[in-house]
Amino acid sequence: MTSTVVPRVRGGIGTSVRRPDGEPKVSGNFAYASDLTAPDMLWGATRRSPYARARLVRIDVGPARAIDGVHAVLTQADVPGKPLFGQEEQDQPVLCDGEARFWGEPVAIVAADDEETARLAAEAIIVEWEELDPLVDPEQAVADGSVYREMRVRRGDESVSGNVVVEGYYETATQDQAPLGPEAGLAIPDDAGGMDLYVTSQWIHIDHKQIVDCMAMEPDQIRCHPVGIGGAFGAREDISVHIHVAMLAAVTGRPVKMVYDRSESFVGHVKRHPSKGWYRHEADAEGNLVKVTARLILDGGSYAHTSRAVLANGAYFTVGPYRCDNIVVDAAVTRTNNPPAGAMRGFGAVQTCFGYEMQMDRLAAALDMDPLELRRRNALAPGDPMATSGQIIEGSLPTVAVIDALEAIPLPPEDVDDDPLLRPGGTGLTTSKADVVRGVGFAVGLKNLAFSEAFDDYTEARVVMTSAGVEVHTAAIEVGQGLVTVCQQIARTILGTERVAVIWDDTSRIGSAGSTSASRQTQMTGGAVHAASEALRTKILQTHDGDELRADGVYRSGGLIATVDEICADGPVEEHVRFRHPPTTTADENGQGDVHAGFVVAAHRAVVDVDPELGLVRVVQVDTAQDVGKALNPQAITGQLEGGIMMGTGFAVMEQLVIRNGVIVNPTFTDYLVPTFMDAPDVETRIIEEGDHWGPFGAKGIGESPTISSTPAIVAAIRNATGKDLTKVPVLPEHIIGD
Amino acid sequence: MIVRITVNGDDRPFDVSGPDSLLSVLRRDLGLPGTKDACEQGECGSCTVELDGALVCSCLVMAVDADGCEVTTVEGLGDEDGLHPVQEAMLETGAVQCGFCTPGFVVAGAHLLDRNPHPTPLEVKEALAGNVCRCTGYGAITRAFELLAEPHPGDAQTGEES
Numbered sequence: 001m002t003s004t005v006v007p008r009v010r011g012g013i014g015t016s017v018r019r020p021d022g023e024p025k026v027s028g029n030f031a032y033a034s035d036l037t038a039p040d041m042l043w044g045a046t047r048r049s050p051y052a053r054a055r056l057v058r059i060d061v062g063p064a065r066a067i068d069g070v071h072a073v074l075t076q077a078d079v080p081g082k083p084l085f086g087q088e089e090q091d092q093p094v095l096c097d098g099e100a101r102f103w104g105e106p107v108a109i110v111a112a113d114d115e116e117t118a119r120l121a122a123e124a125i126i127v128e129w130e131e132l133d134p135l136v137d138p139e140q141a142v143a144d145g146s147v148y149r150e151m152r153v154r155r156g157d158e159s160v161s162g163n164v165v166v167e168g169y170y171e172t173a174t175q176d177q178a179p180l181g182p183e184a185g186l187a188i189p190d191d192a193g194g195m196d197l198y199v200t201s202q203w204i205h206i207d208h209k210q211i212v213d214c215m216a217m218e219p220d221q222i223r224c225h226p227v228g229i230g231g232a233f234g235a236r237e238d239i240s241v242h243i244h245v246a247m248l249a250a251v252t253g254r255p256v257k258m259v260y261d262r263s264e265s266f267v268g269h270v271k272r273h274p275s276k277g278w279y280r281h282e283a284d285a286e287g288n289l290v291k292v293t294a295r296l297i298l299d300g301g302s303y304a305h306t307s308r309a310v311l312a313n314g315a316y317f318t319v320g321p322y323r324c325d326n327i328v329v330d331a332a333v334t335r336t337n338n339p340p341a342g343a344m345r346g347f348g349a350v351q352t353c354f355g356y357e358m359q360m361d362r363l364a365a366a367l368d369m370d371p372l373e374l375r376r377r378n379a380l381a382p383g384d385p386m387a388t389s390g391q392i393i394e395g396s397l398p399t400v401a402v403i404d405a406l407e408a409i410p411l412p413p414e415d416v417d418d419d420p421l422l423r424p425g426g427t428g429l430t431t432s433k434a435d436v437v438r439g440v441g442f443a444v445g446l447k448n449l450a451f452s453e454a455f456d457d458y459t460e461a462r463v464v465m466t467s468a469g470v471e472v473h474t475a476a477i478e479v480g481q482g483l484v485t486v487c488q489q490i491a492r493t494i495l496g497t498e499r500v501a502v503i504w505d506d507t508s509r510i511g512s513a514g515s516t517s518a519s520r521q522t523q524m525t526g527g528a529v530h531a532a533s534e535a536l537r538t539k540i541l542q543t544h545d546g547d548e549l550r551a552d553g554v555y556r557s558g559g560l561i562a563t564v565d566e567i568c569a570d571g572p573v574e575e576h577v578r579f580r581h582p583p584t585t586t587a588d589e590n591g592q593g594d595v596h597a598g599f600v601v602a603a604h605r606a607v608v609d610v611d612p613e614l615g616l617v618r619v620v621q622v623d624t625a626q627d628v629g630k631a632l633n634p635q636a637i638t639g640q641l642e643g644g645i646m647m648g649t650g651f652a653v654m655e656q657l658v659i660r661n662g663v664i665v666n667p668t669f670t671d672y673l674v675p676t677f678m679d680a681p682d683v684e685t686r687i688i689e690e691g692d693h694w695g696p697f698g699a700k701g702i703g704e705s706p707t708i709s710s711t712p713a714i715v716a717a718i719r720n721a722t723g724k725d726l727t728k729v730p731v732l733p734e735h736i737i738g739d
Numbered sequence: 740m741i742v743r744i745t746v747n748g749d750d751r752p753f754d755v756s757g758p759d760s761l762l763s764v765l766r767r768d769l770g771l772p773g774t775k776d777a778c779e780q781g782e783c784g785s786c787t788v789e790l791d792g793a794l795v796c797s798c799l800v801m802a803v804d805a806d807g808c809e810v811t812t813v814e815g816l817g818d819e820d821g822l823h824p825v826q827e828a829m830l831e832t833g834a835v836q837c838g839f840c841t842p843g844f845v846v847a848g849a850h851l852l853d854r855n856p857h858p859t860p861l862e863v864k865e866a867l868a869g870n871v872c873r874c875t876g877y878g879a880i881t882r883a884f885e886l887l888a889e890p891h892p893g894d895a896q897t898g899e900e901s
Contacts (some may be wrong), residue, residue, distance in 0.1 A: 016833065018830055018831075018833075019830075019833075019835060021838070022829075022830045022835045022838075023822070023826075023830065025835045025838030025841050026813075026822065026825075026826035026829055026830060026835060026838075026841055026842075026845055027773070027813065027814070027816075027817060027822070027826065028771075028772070028773020028774065028812065028813035028814045028842045028845075029773065029814075030838055031772075032772075032775075032839065034775075034776065035766075035772035116757060178873060179837070179839075179873055180775070180777045180783065180785055180837065180839040180840050180871065180872075180873050181775075181777070181837065181839045182776070182777065229837060230775075230777070230837050230838070230839030231836075231837040231839060231873050231874055232837075233873075259776075261779060262777065262778045262779060262780070419861060421861065421865065422861070427865075427868075479837060480836040480837025480838065480839075480874050481836065481874075482836065635832075635833040635879075636833065638833070638878065638879070639833050639836055639874070639875055639876075639878075639879055641876075642875060642876030642877070642878035642879070643836065643873075643874045643875050643876040644876070645876055646875075646876035646877065647873075647876075668778070668780055668782075669777075669778040669780055669782035669783050669871070670780050670782055674871055674873065676868045676869075676870075676871060677863075677864045677865075677867045677868045677870070677877050677880075678864055678865065678868040680864070680876060680877040680878075680881075683876065683878055
């Protein structure tokens with residue numbers, strides 16, 4: 001008897017398949033939230049606070065209502081249900097509740113026949129304010145006890161000390177996700193007092209819960225639909241226009257659309273927490289870490305959003321991918337009148353990586369040791385306790401492997417390129433070849449995967465076999481990262497057919513997929529699709545007593561015994577699963593516990609050219625070696641690595657929201673600089689495949705890692721070139737020039 | 740006033756009442772939302788179109804100033820037989836993630852190749868430096884244009900095909 005040779009399905013895991021949404025996107029036919037329209041649609045607009053903190057003395061909406069074409073003008077008094085919203089804690093008024101707590105806080109909303117009338121009407125509202133002193137200094141906030149959360153992490157013996165001690169203080173600025181797609185939403189009332197909502201989001205079920213509460217509606221009256229998203233990076237994890245369009249649609253009985261312009265977008269979503277960190281690293285004479293002492297302050301701004309979870313990441317990732325048995329960490333996230341902070345790619349692990357990796361370089365210098373050798377010597381590996389939480393590392397964590405693979409990538413030629421466009425200053429043609437100094441720097445970063453601290457983290461998927469092919473149903477949000485192909489590839493591999501379509505269900509049709517954040521969807525929704533596909537395959541094979549499932553049906557001993565039509569003779573066959581990752585725990589009073597579901601590690605090496613006289617930097621090349629568990633779509637992985645490095649490059653040398661006394665002074669793309677093609681470094685990538693203990697085929701999420709250690713690697717390279725003690729990001733020319 | 744423009748080869752008159760940009764008119768009045776609105780300051784290139792053969796940010800062009808002009812948007816590239824080579828190359832190399840910047844890159848990239856069929860990598864970077872991509876880090880876009888810049892069979896200089 002010949003053995004059964006399973007024909008490998010096209011487009012399965014491990015292949016660089018094309019995105020099914022690619023063709024509409026290159027053709028201009030992909031519908032983003034800001035492109036949606038509906039018959040009889042009105043436009044919404046928002047009136048905002050001009051102060052970081054002020055008492056609302058009087059509001060008169062009469063002049064706005066009097067404008068021809070205006071259909072509704074609403075304030076906090078018009079919120080039908082719960083007046084507050086928020087993902088973790090409901091502390092933010094839907095509209096200003098008598099005191100504005102950040103610059104740009106929504107005060108009133110308008111619906112009108114067209115966009116311009118809506119904006120004019122919003123400005124016509126008369127608002128009297130009594131300006132109050134804003135609290136904008138995070139250290140003052142800590143002293144005042146104005147904090148969302150404080151954390152204390154203690155492990156080992158506080159009294160031990162090392163032979164070699166380095167101390168440092170580091171700051172990171174406020175970074176904006178700056179996704180190209182603006183916040184946008186469309187609410188369409190139904191005939192039964194409910195509505196359908198099409199709003200930019202990363203997690204429609206958490207939106208749904210908040211909207212239902214604020215609208216005082218039954219859950220089944222509101223359906224939140226996935227829409228086309230123009231990037232997210234954390235900016236869409238919290239509510240933007242959702243409740244506002246819902247209120248306006250409910251009052252007018254007509255579809256209402258709102259779209260933020262760029263300046264409004266800068267105030268209309270949460271940002272990366274700015275940070276201050278104090279670190280003391282102690283090592284023995286051989287370079288073994290003996291103790292790390294750290295104090296961290298993140299500024300959460302005026303409302304809670306996800307600040308508590310961001311702080312946990314900050315506190316737990318103050319040491320990075322290194323072993324250390326004695327830990328003293330104190331961390332706080334503050335409530336101030338600065339713009340609200342929340343989720344952004346890296347989620348608290350970015351700020352601390354800048355601190356601990358600068359410290360590792362200082363320690364290497366103090367020990368007169370190769371910086372990579374110091375990192376290898378202390379590298380965290382499976383079976384080790386995590387330095388901060390004490391949790392034993394399970395699954396894979398190839399810290400040494402990523403360092404080795406990175407080091408093996410050839411450096412670019414040392415000759416500075418002759419083309420002046422490729423020197424520091426670029427098109428400014430400011431720098432002569434003789435003035436260019438090259439530097440090289442390294443960094444390694446650690447990130448947790450999925451949600452932590454006993455959060456009930458789950459995701460649902462429904463996999464259906466029909467005569468026409470397989471459908472994967474999910475409410476997960478595809479923000480551009482490529483989850484769509486991952487879902488297809490997993491289902492194809494297990495079910496043996498290339499014909500797999502992903503159906504993005506609304507909140508009424510399937511349970512939550514959790515957030516598209518925390519590097520979690522490849523493992524979580526991918527894990528759910530994997531489990532549902534396996535269950536479906538098993539069911540079909542058992543029903544037909546077969547031993548193999550192929551594109552055309554069930555086989556037994558190499559012979560076709562049931563076609564797809566026969567499998568589906570009584571209708572589609574399906575499996576619906578709710579997938580959870582291994583449980584995590586809360587921590588004890590010392591921050592000890594199995595708080596994380598898994599880990600991912602990456603290393604970066606940056607090569608920079610610097611003009612020290614003018615303080616100009618050109619990031620020449622940033623290479624990376626990335627732990628991926630298992631590569632499901634190599635091309636999509638490369639895209640995440642390169643894109644994440646670009647965001648890390650921006651944070652290293654240009655991206656900074658400038659906030660003065662609570663006011664954002666650069667909320668435009670003219671003044672908030674994001675890297676362009678001319679700023680883009682060359683990138684070489686290496687992927688390390690060591691399967692994890694959970695997730696589809698051992699795959700890990702890799703969306704955040706590339707942004708975490710790329711920034712400190714670039715700053716280390718600038719420091720290497722200049723000899724300057726650079727302790728703030730972004731590194732600006734004034735930090736490089738002078739003494 | 741009534742403004743007449745030719746969009747993707749079609750005569751498209753429209754009534755302009757206010758200080759509308761060409762971008763607003765394309766998206767709102769002419770039913771062509773493929774051209775994207777992301778900054779309205781001419782910084783990001785998401786709204787790039789060709790106007791009488793020149794590459795412009797349509798957010799910075801007053802609609803009335805386009806009277807009598809020919810406009811090519813992303814919807815006008817490619818045809819029933821298939822995608823434009825720029826579109827095909829960007830799909831091939833994975834240069835599309837969220838895709839919001841993609842229409843601008845497609846229009847600017849097609850414009851570049853019309854004038855310079857074999858651009859060097861630096862020429863590509865310079866030509867596309869007015870288009871911001873927040874997802875890809877530009878690597879896959881670079882590779883798309885490397886594919887496009889290769890001499891093709893049938894190009895005069897190859898001399899291999901007859």
